Amino acid sequence: MSLQNKELRKAGLKVTLPRLKILEILESDQSAQHLSADDVYRELLAAGEDVGLATVYRVLTQFESAGLVIRHNFESGHSVFELSTGEHHDHMVCIDNGEVIEFTDQIIEERQRKIAEDAGYEIVDHALTLYVRKMVD
Amino acid sequence: MSLQNKELRKAGLKVTLPRLKILEILESDQSAQHLSADDVYRELLAAGEDVGLATVYRVLTQFESAGLVIRHNFESGHSVFELSTGEHHDHMVCIDNGEVIEFTDQIIEERQRKIAEDAGYEIVDHALTLYVRKMVD
DNA sequence: TTCTATGCAAATTATTTGCAGCACT
DNA sequence: AGTGCTGCAAATAATTTGCATAGAA
Numbered sequence: 001m002s003l004q005n006k007e008l009r010k011a012g013l014k015v016t017l018p019r020l021k022i023l024e025i026l027e028s029d030q031s032a033q034h035l036s037a038d039d040v041y042r043e044l045l046a047a048g049e050d051v052g053l054a055t056v057y058r059v060l061t062q063f064e065s066a067g068l069v070i071r072h073n074f075e076s077g078h079s080v081f082e083l084s085t086g087e088h089h090d091h092m093v094c095i096d097n098g099e100v101i102e103f104t105d106q107i108i109e110e111r112q113r114k115i116a117e118d119a120g121y122e123i124v125d126h127a128l129t130l131y132v133r134k135m136v137d
Numbered sequence: 138m139s140l141q142n143k144e145l146r147k148a149g150l151k152v153t154l155p156r157l158k159i160l161e162i163l164e165s166d167q168s169a170q171h172l173s174a175d176d177v178y179r180e181l182l183a184a185g186e187d188v189g190l191a192t193v194y195r196v197l198t199q200f201e202s203a204g205l206v207i208r209h210n211f212e213s214g215h216s217v218f219e220l221s222t223g224e225h226h227d228h229m230v231c232i233d234n235g236e237v238i239e240f241t242d243q244i245i246e247e248r249q250r251k252i253a254e255d256a257g258y259e260i261v262d263h264a265l266t267l268y269v270r271k272m273v274d
Numbered sequence: 275t276t277c278t279a280t281g282c283a284a285a286t287t288a289t290t291t292g293c294a295g296c297a298c299t
Numbered sequence: 300a301g302t303g304c305t306g307c308a309a310a311t312a313a314t315t316t317g318c319a320t321a322g323a324a
Contacts, residue, residue, distance in 0.1 A: 014298085016304065037289080052306045057289060073212050075264070077314090078288060092253060095261055103252055111245050112267055116229060119240075121269035124232055127212070128265045130249055132258035151323075153279065174314080189281045194314060196279095214289090215313060279322075284315105291310070299301085 011066035018044075018051045022059050026069065026083045034072065034080040034100045074129060090128040148203035155181075155188045159196050163206065163220045171209065171217040171237045211266060227265040 004023045008015045041056045063069040069081045092101040116123045141160045178193045200206040206218045229238040253260045
């Protein structure tokens with residue numbers, strides 16, 4: 001039984017071809033690791049698979065509920081998905097080429113907690129995205 | 138000549154009723170100060186003004202280009218707008234009641250700059266949003 | 275009169291849902 | 300037979316655009 005197979009079962013999802021394929025695509029995307037539903041859909045078509053875009057959305061949403069993937073809403077008007085590694089991280093998005101770099105910083109994390117606490121709140125989630133450009137000089 | 142009047146002219150926009158009204162609505166919203174296009178539209182209707190939703194979007198977009206307002210994309214599926222104060226700040230959004238609290242933290246700002254710099258990038262913009270809940274215990 | 279601004283409807287884009295058929299138990 | 304899963308088309312939701320008209324300079 002493959003690894004993907006286990007992940008799906010663990011998430012309480014029946015192992016089906018669309019789900020396996022979509023999981024594979026998410027896992028194989030080493031570079032940008034942040035794909036839109038349409039990106040995934042096009043990769044499926046390119047691989048000769050016959051799945052509908054609606055199924056891609058359904059599967060990605062199920063994966064999100066299952067905690068397998070994380071959905072981000074960068075300021076681009078559409079969602080992007082990445083495989084959840086379990087470890088939290090923030091993002092740096094290059095506005096020139098769309099490249100996404102992940103990072104975490106303990107000092108920032110700690111400050112956030114303190115700011116919320118001082119205001120009488122506890123943090124449920126947070127999103128920090130830096131929109132950056134390669135330095136020239 | 139009113140204050141709004143000046144702001145519009147300074148932005149190179151002709152002073153028209155929809156623009157004035159929309160600016161007023163943004164300014165008068167002391168509490169939440171983060172309105173969606175539809176919120177603004179409904180306030181206009183409630184005030185008896187006859188403007189189309191399309192105009193609201195056009196005006197808000199123009200205001201954004203002019204630097205008068207800032208558009209945010211919290212994870213809600215639609216944009217919200219706030220009057221630009223000139224000073225940068227981040228947001229804490231209460232997931233229970235939607236309340237928005239603004240804050241800034243120099244330590245976080247500085248860390249961000251350093252993280253980007255270390256990676257060879259300069260920050261063009263950034264967005265930090267904490268999704269929080271009121272503490273109980 | 276010339277150029278900008280606006281309302282309304284139609285078009286787009288991203289995403290979701292209804293439904294009939296197929297697959298697996 | 301029953302329940303879950305899928306494709307396709309239709310439905311939504313947010314936002315944008317085309318166009319003919321109304322207004323201001």
